[in-house]
Amino acid sequence: MTKKNKNKKNNVKEVDVVLIGAGIMSATLGTLINELHPSASIEIFERLDEVAAESSDAWNNAGTGHSALCELNYTPQRPDGTIDISKAIKIAEAFEVSKEFWSYLVAQRLIDSPDRFIRSIPHMSFVFGRENVDFLRKRHETMSKHHLFQGMEYSEDHELLRQWIPLIMEGRDSEEKLAATKIDIGTDVDFGELTRALFFHLVQKKGIKLRLANEVRDIERANDGRWDVTVKNLTTDKKRKFRAKFVFIGAGGGSLLLLEKSEIPEAKGFGGFPVSGQWLRCTNPDVIAAHHAKVYGKAAVGSPPMSVPHLDTRVIDGKTALLFGPYAGFSTKFLKNGSWLDLASSIKLGNIRPMLAAGMDNLPLTKYLIDQVRQSPEDRLNALRAYVPTAKKEDWELEIAGQRVQVIKKDEKHGGVLEFGTEVVSSADGSIAALLGASPGASTSVSIMIELLARCFPERAKTAQYLDKLHEMIPSYGLSIAADEKLCKETRARSAAILQLDRTGEMVWP
Numbered sequence: 001m002t003k004k005n006k007n008k009k010n011n012v013k014e015v016d017v018v019l020i021g022a023g024i025m026s027a028t029l030g031t032l033i034n035e036l037h038p039s040a041s042i043e044i045f046e047r048l049d050e051v052a053a054e055s056s057d058a059w060n061n062a063g064t065g066h067s068a069l070c071e072l073n074y075t076p077q078r079p080d081g082t083i084d085i086s087k088a089i090k091i092a093e094a095f096e097v098s099k100e101f102w103s104y105l106v107a108q109r110l111i112d113s114p115d116r117f118i119r120s121i122p123h124m125s126f127v128f129g130r131e132n133v134d135f136l137r138k139r140h141e142t143m144s145k146h147h148l149f150q151g152m153e154y155s156e157d158h159e160l161l162r163q164w165i166p167l168i169m170e171g172r173d174s175e176e177k178l179a180a181t182k183i184d185i186g187t188d189v190d191f192g193e194l195t196r197a198l199f200f201h202l203v204q205k206k207g208i209k210l211r212l213a214n215e216v217r218d219i220e221r222a223n224d225g226r227w228d229v230t231v232k233n234l235t236t237d238k239k240r241k242f243r244a245k246f247v248f249i250g251a252g253g254g255s256l257l258l259l260e261k262s263e264i265p266e267a268k269g270f271g272g273f274p275v276s277g278q279w280l281r282c283t284n285p286d287v288i289a290a291h292h293a294k295v296y297g298k299a300a301v302g303s304p305p306m307s308v309p310h311l312d313t314r315v316i317d318g319k320t321a322l323l324f325g326p327y328a329g330f331s332t333k334f335l336k337n338g339s340w341l342d343l344a345s346s347i348k349l350g351n352i353r354p355m356l357a358a359g360m361d362n363l364p365l366t367k368y369l370i371d372q373v374r375q376s377p378e379d380r381l382n383a384l385r386a387y388v389p390t391a392k393k394e395d396w397e398l399e400i401a402g403q404r405v406q407v408i409k410k411d412e413k414h415g416g417v418l419e420f421g422t423e424v425v426s427s428a429d430g431s432i433a434a435l436l437g438a439s440p441g442a443s444t445s446v447s448i449m450i451e452l453l454a455r456c457f458p459e460r461a462k463t464a465q466y467l468d469k470l471h472e473m474i475p476s477y478g479l480s481i482a483a484d485e486k487l488c489k490e491t492r493a494r495s496a497a498i499l500q501l502d503r504t505g506e507m508v509w510p
């Protein structure tokens, strides 16, 4: 019996690619692979009975098209008082790449109208107190010199701020020291809608199968170097094996547990620290209508960067919404729909030292999260009133946000460090890769996946055919939008025209 027939008899299905998880990351990687290599067979497994129901769902994340226009944690102040904008430049560039790819998909009619998932909204930073105002002024001076951030306005003038953010300014002391920046090229993105559009496109392709309510239980190296992925169908309770040449673990918070199962040496020493989140969601249509911006503040001292408070105008399911938060919290679950045992199950001999070391080094963070969990509804209202002084309790209700698992990494000096970014971990032969961490996340998904492909398929990524296709999808590929002002302007203008980013107001929802 040939090997192939034997596998058939054992009910092992052979495929080129397995994608685990149906969030924005697998959707993006699957679409890129399909465009670059249309004949590749792909199986996608999702444990829930719908796609984009974890972090990629619009209500579970903030929907900010992160391009460093308003997020103060991307522009730290150096000890000498100057502002470091290097991270902001990287993130702004990566978001342009995402917009280029989405523009390609829209222009090719591979996904539906862009008004379902992206729209323009001013991005603003807002601070109070002398020290923070000084920081914001310096940040604006530094950033506005760079073409990526051109058009950013700064003001300390209460009258002008009242025009920009009436809801935030109403009921404030006219002597209060305040400042804000505003830039109109920001975006609100419904990553859930985008994910659904990408999968809707993918499942119509020959050789691509999306299996919902199918949970990946194990990943083992087969004798021939491929990967055996054991999947449990949660409807029939039956298990089945899939043998793949390449596996991507895009299971969001669940990625660490699956990566550990693969037993690749590169996964040793990685741990995860779960951080949960909550929002206040406005229920009063008049209050919702009184605000039109994404306004990011400064994180409290000692708090993690992902808990920066922000008051966000969103468009979800075609309706304008207003969210404030996130309030951070601690939970041992790695997914919103996960198990309380997730954290305990992730602790292995290989990562116990880094996890303990990171825990000891981050005691203030643990204390902060515990304090956040103990917040009463009044505490939450008071935090909101720093941004909306006239907020009434009855106009806001509590919503549970998505779960983030921050990466803990081995570190020579400290034993282990807690990271707040994303990390791609892959085997030396490039046959398996996982995405750990959460930020800046969905906004930079396209750049992350292009880098992942180059790392896992280095030879193929050098071929003319591959590069030509990549240039067709992302015309700025290989060039630098950050270094070339003309290219930046052209790229932004093309994306804005295709993605119809001059639209305002609610979308027409069929």
Ligand SMILES: Cc1cc2nc3c(=O)[nH]c(=O)nc-3n(C[C@H](O)[C@H](O)[C@H](O)COP(=O)(O)OP(=O)(O)OC[C@H]3O[C@@H](n4cnc5c(N)ncnc54)[C@H](O)[C@@H]3O)c2cc1C
Residues within 6 Å of the ligand: 020, 021, 022, 023, 024, 025, 026, 045, 046, 047, 048, 051, 052, 053, 054, 055, 056, 057, 060, 061, 062, 063, 064, 065, 066, 191, 214, 215, 216, 217, 250, 251, 252, 253, 254, 255, 258, 277, 326, 335, 401, 402, 403, 404, 435, 437, 438, 439, 440, 441, 442, 443, 444
């Ligand atoms: C509170 C919050 C705010 C955020 N705000 C922003 C923002 O403003 N802008 C931004 O760009 N990003 C933001 N992010 C980050 C962004 O949401 C994530 O980076 C992104 O959604 C991650 O996508 P993903 O596909 O990796 O994971 P997910 O969307 O979580 O998808 C993973 C999928 O894998 C499935 N899965 C897990 N285990 C298994 C298994 N064993 N078998 C099969 N399936 C499995 C899960 O059910 C899930 O559907 C935010 C995140 C949070 C939590």
